[in-house]
Amino acid sequence: xxxxxxxxxxxxxxxxxxxxLNCSYTVSGLRGLFWYRQDPGKGPEFLFTLYSAGEEKEKxxxxxxxxxxxxxxxxxxxxxxxxxxxLCAPRVNAGxxxxxxLTFGQGTILTVHP
Amino acid sequence: SQTIHQWPATLVQPVGSxxxxxxxxEGTSNPNLYWYRQAAGRGLQLLFYSVGIGQISSEVPQNxxxxxxxxxxxxxxxxxxxxxxxxxxxxxxxxxxxxRGYTFGSGTRLxxx
Numbered sequence: 734x735x736x737x738x739x740x741x742x743x744x745x746x747x748x749x750x751x752x753x754l755n756c757s758y759t760v761s762g763l764r765g766l767f768w769y770r771q772d773p774g775k776g777p778e779f780l781f782t783l784y785s786a787g788e789e790k791e792k793x794x795x796x797x798x799x800x801x802x803x804x805x806x807x808x809x810x811x812x813x814x815x816x817x818x819x820l821c822a823p824r825v826n827a828g829x830x831x832x833x834x835l836t837f838g839q840g841t842i843l844t845v846h847p
Numbered sequence: 848s849q850t851i852h853q854w855p856a857t858l859v860q861p862v863g864s865x866x867x868x869x870x871x872x873e874g875t876s877n878p879n880l881y882w883y884r885q886a887a888g889r890g891l892q893l894l895f896y897s898v899g900i901g902q903i904s905s906e907v908p909q910n911x912x913x914x915x916x917x918x919x920x921x922x923x924x925x926x927x928x929x930x931x932x933x934x935x936x937x938x939x940x941x942x943x944x945x946x947r948g949y950t951f952g953s954g955t956r957l958x959x960x
Contacts, residue, residue, distance in 0.1 A: 737890075767948040776853075776937050776951030777891070820890070824948065835948055837883075839890035 735760040739838035754806040756821035769820040811845045849874035853952030866925040870938030878940040880921040885935040
């Protein structure tokens with residue numbers, strides 16, 4: 734069974750205090766790993782796609798990295814507006830078909846205090 | 848550009864009442880469509896996905912059903928709601944080969960009372 738674990742469950746940072754979020758996964762047939770940001774009461778918003786171990790993607794204060802078993806979302810000098818829930822989702826084959834589906838972790842709730 | 852519409856935004860329904868949530872996608876054809884549920888403090892659970900008209904796959908047994916009567920329309924239904932059906936329901940679409948994964952709608956907050 735595919736499993737995705739995100740840690741920590743919640744993270745409180747002071748503005749400017751850098752940190753990292755972890756996403757560990759055990760899946761078969763990985764076809765990429767996705768990171769999303771979700772604000773309260775809204776649908777998740779796409780951040781990054783990573784396809785192979787060693788790959789890195791950056792966007793403003795966020796950088797995502799991928800290894801064979803986990804992914805990290807690094808947040809450099811965060812601001813209060815970075816407060817949100819961050820979700821990771823490996824993409825795997827569904828039912829032996831070529832169709833891919835995303836399996837989401839439970840998310841990390843990030844709060845950045847001014 | 849592609850857009851996804853989901854309604855209503857909030858819904859309060861009594862136990863035992865029926866449910867119909869609708870999702871439509873604009874600006875693309877032959878999308879893969881998905882229904883997810885997010886319980887309070889929990890991750891997203893895939894309920895149904897569809898790769899074409901009339902083609903529905905269920906991920907978990909439950910009190911809900913889904914239908915796809917048109918290429919860009921996805922409907923989530925229940926004949927009789929349970930308290931445990933409360934949650935945040937999200938519709939999403941994707942295309943094979945896209946690098947953006949899924950694009951989500953704004954969600955429906957369902958409270959069963």
